[in-house]
Amino acid sequence: MTQQQNGKNNMIENEQQPTRQVILAGLDQQNENFDYEMTELANLAAANNMTVVGQIVQKLEKPNASTYFGKGKVTELKEALTYYDADMVVTNDELSPSQIRNLETGTSADIMDRTALILDIFASRAKTKVAKLQVAIAQLKYQLPRLRTSMNIRLDQQTGGGGGSFTSRGAGETKMETNRRHIQHQISLLQAELANIEVDDETRRAHRAKQSIRNVALVGYTNAGKSTIMNGLLERFGEKPDKTVFQADMLFATLETSVRKIQLPDKQNFLLSDTVGFVSKLPHGLVAAFRATLAEAADADLLVQVVDYSDPHYQEMMATTTATLKEIGVGDVPMITVYNKADKIPEQAYPDRAADTLILSATDGASQDLLVDVIKEHIFSDYVTLTLHVPFDEGQVVNELNEQAAVHELDYDETGTILTVTLTPIQAARFSQYEMNK
Ligand SMILES: Nc1nc2c(ncn2[C@@H]2O[C@H](COP(=O)(O)OP(=O)(O)OP(=O)(O)O)[C@@H](O)[C@H]2O)c(=O)[nH]1
Numbered sequence: 001m002t003q004q005q006n007g008k009n010n011m012i013e014n015e016q017q018p019t020r021q022v023i024l025a026g027l028d029q030q031n032e033n034f035d036y037e038m039t040e041l042a043n044l045a046a047a048n049n050m051t052v053v054g055q056i057v058q059k060l061e062k063p064n065a066s067t068y069f070g071k072g073k074v075t076e077l078k079e080a081l082t083y084y085d086a087d088m089v090v091t092n093d094e095l096s097p098s099q100i101r102n103l104e105t106g107t108s109a110d111i112m113d114r115t116a117l118i119l120d121i122f123a124s125r126a127k128t129k130v131a132k133l134q135v136a137i138a139q140l141k142y143q144l145p146r147l148r149t150s151m152n153i154r155l156d157q158q159t160g161g162g163g164g165s166f167t168s169r170g171a172g173e174t175k176m177e178t179n180r181r182h183i184q185h186q187i188s189l190l191q192a193e194l195a196n197i198e199v200d201d202e203t204r205r206a207h208r209a210k211q212s213i214r215n216v217a218l219v220g221y222t223n224a225g226k227s228t229i230m231n232g233l234l235e236r237f238g239e240k241p242d243k244t245v246f247q248a249d250m251l252f253a254t255l256e257t258s259v260r261k262i263q264l265p266d267k268q269n270f271l272l273s274d275t276v277g278f279v280s281k282l283p284h285g286l287v288a289a290f291r292a293t294l295a296e297a298a299d300a301d302l303l304v305q306v307v308d309y310s311d312p313h314y315q316e317m318m319a320t321t322t323a324t325l326k327e328i329g330v331g332d333v334p335m336i337t338v339y340n341k342a343d344k345i346p347e348q349a350y351p352d353r354a355a356d357t358l359i360l361s362a363t364d365g366a367s368q369d370l371l372v373d374v375i376k377e378h379i380f381s382d383y384v385t386l387t388l389h390v391p392f393d394e395g396q397v398v399n400e401l402n403e404q405a406a407v408h409e410l411d412y413d414e415t416g417t418i419l420t421v422t423l424t425p426i427q428a429a430r431f432s433q434y435e436m437n438k
Pocket residue numbers: 221222223224225226227228229246247248249250251252253254255275276277278306340341342343344360361362363
C-alpha cells in the first residue's frame with residue numbers, strides 16, 4: 001500500500017522553500033504504464049520540493065465522478081495522511097473541480113492533481129519572458145474552471161500584462177464572476193503580449209529559412225541529456241562556443257528553445273535547437289501554450305530523439321516522446337534516435353551505430369563525431385558540389401556564395417572567379433547559370 005520513494009529525490013534544488021510531506025494517490029485502471037506513471041509522479045513531486053511519504057493505489061475501472069477514489073479509499077487516504085503526518089495528496093490524474101473539492105472535504109487535506117504539479121514545476125523553472133508568459137497562461141486557464149468563493153487568487157505581476165493581487169473570501173456569486181472575468185482578461189493580455197514576441201520568433205525563422213540553412217532539433221523526455229549534447233557539440237563546433245545552454249540533473253531544466261549555429265570544419269553548417277523536455281500526460285494547456293516554442297521541432301529538417309538509455313523506463317519515455325510529438329503536430333519530420341548515457345551502463349560499448357540508431361555518451365568526443373556524421377548524412381544528402389565561374393562584374397554573387405554556402409576552393413581566370421561550392425538543391429538551381437563545363 002505504501003512505498004518510500006527514492007527516485008530522483010536528489011533533484012530537489014530549491015532548498016529555501018519548505019518541503020511538504022505528500023501522499024501520492026493513483027487509480028490503477030489496468031493501464032500497462034500505471035507503475036511507471038506513479039514513479040514519474042514521485043519524481044515530479046520531488047522536483048517540486050515535496051517529500052513523498054506514502055502512496056495509495058486503488059484498482060478501479062474509472063474514477064469516481066465525485067471523489068476520484070471510492071468512498072472506502074477516501075477514508076483510507078485520510079487515515080494514511082494522519083499516520084504519515086502528511087497534509088497534501090497528489091493525484092496521478094487531472095481532477096475535475098468538484099472532485100478536488102469533495103476529496104479535500106473527505107480527507108481534510110490539500111489536493112493537488114498531476115496537472116497542477118507540472119504547472120508548478122514549470123512556473124518555478126521559467127526564466128525567460130516567453131517561458132513565464134506561456135506558463136502563466138497555462139496556469140490561469142487551469143484555474144479558471146476551478147475558481148472558488150473561498151479562494152485566494154494570485155496573479156503574478158512578473159509575467160507582465162498588468163495584474164495585481166486580489167482576494168475574494170466568501171463573497172458569493174458576484175465576486176466569483178468578477179474573478180472569472182478578471183482572469184479571462186488577464187489571459188487575453190498575456191496572450192497578446194506573447195503573440196507580439198512570437199511574431200519576432202516567426203520572423204527569425206523565416207529569415208533563417210531564407211539563408212537556406214538546415215535545422216536540426218533535439219527532442220525527448222526530460223532529463224535525457226538534450227542540453228548536454230547541445231553543449232558538447234557547441235564546445236567543439238559552435239559558432240560561439242561560450243553560448244552554452246543550461247543543463248542540470250532535474251526535471252524540466254530547459255523550458256525554452258535555444259537555437260545555435262554549428263560550424264563544421266568542412267564549412268557545412270546547420271542550426272541546432274534544444275527544446276523543452278516531455279513527460280507523460282503533459283497538460284494540454286501547457287502543450288498549447290508551448291506550441292510556439294515547440295514549433296522549432298516542427299520546422300526542423302531532422303529530429304534527434306535523445307533517450308536516457310540508462311533509465312529502466314526508457315521505453316515508456318520513448319513512447320511518451322512519440323505521443324507528445326504527435327500532439328504538437330510534428331508528424332513526418334525524419335528522426336534519428338540517440339540512446340544516451342551509455343557510460344552509465346556497465347559493459348555497454350559506445351559509440352555504436354545501426355542505421356539511424358546510435359548508442360553514445362553526450363560528453364564523449366568519439367560519440368559527438370559519430371552523431372555529427374549521422375546528422376550530416378541526413379541533412380546534406382541532397383546537397384551538390386559544383387564548380388562555378390562568376391564574371392568579375394557580378395561580384396555580389398561571390399559575396400552571396402561566401403555568406404550562404406560552403407566554398408571549398410577559390411581561384412581566378414582572366415574573366416572571373418572560379419569557386420568550388422557545396423549547395424542546397426535550391427541554391428544549385430539558382431546558381432546553375434554559372435556552372436562550368438556545363
Ligand atoms: N553520465 C552521463 N550523464 C549525462 C549524459 N548526458 C547527460 N547527462 C546528465 O543528465 C542530466 C540531465 O541532462 P540535461 O542535458 O540537462 O537533460 P535535458 O534532456 O536537457 O533535460 P530537460 O531540459 O529537463 O528536458 C545532467 O545532470 C547531465 O549531466 C551522459 O551521456 N552520461
